[in-house]
Amino acid sequence: MEENEKMKFPMEFTACPVCGSEDRVIENALKEEKALKPGQRAAATKGTLLLTDNTGALTRIMVPAISYTTDICAKCGTFYVTRIDKSQVSLAENNNGGKNIPNIFGGKG
Ligand SMILES: [Zn+2]
Numbered sequence: 001m002e003e004n005e006k007m008k009f010p011m012e013f014t015a016c017p018v019c020g021s022e023d024r025v026i027e028n029a030l031k032e033e034k035a036l037k038p039g040q041r042a043a044a045t046k047g048t049l050l051l052t053d054n055t056g057a058l059t060r061i062m063v064p065a066i067s068y069t070t071d072i073c074a075k076c077g078t079f080y081v082t083r084i085d086k087s088q089v090s091l092a093e094n095n096n097g098g099k100n101i102p103n104i105f106g107g108k109g
Contacts, residue, residue, distance in 0.1 A: 010085040016073035023074035024082070041083065043069035048089060062088040 015022050027042035036042060051064040068084045 007086075010083055013080065013082055016076060016078050017080055018078045019073060019076040021073055021075035024071040025074045026071045028074055041069055042071055043082070044072050044079065045070045050089070051086075062090055065089040 024042065026044045027036070030036040030042045046067065046069045049066045049068075051066060064086065065088070066084060066086055067089075069082050070079060071082045072079050
């Protein structure tokens, strides 16, 4: 990526990075169960990563964050990210004042 090139969100990854198949285990299973509502996304796991050090974050109402969803390739079993988005999340509305949301810096936070 070029230095001045900005990443564009949301990033969608519709095919398995290993075999190229677009069949996904969780998505297909939810469709078979008719449990996937229109506009709803399947996710094996999903998460939110705060793009801020926790220092001072709890005093702010909204902080930038990356959210992602994953699924599993139905052909080769590869676990991969299907969507990445960037947004502002409300610490007040998220899990215990944001304390359960990991930030990207690792260590204690
Ligand atoms: Zn695959």
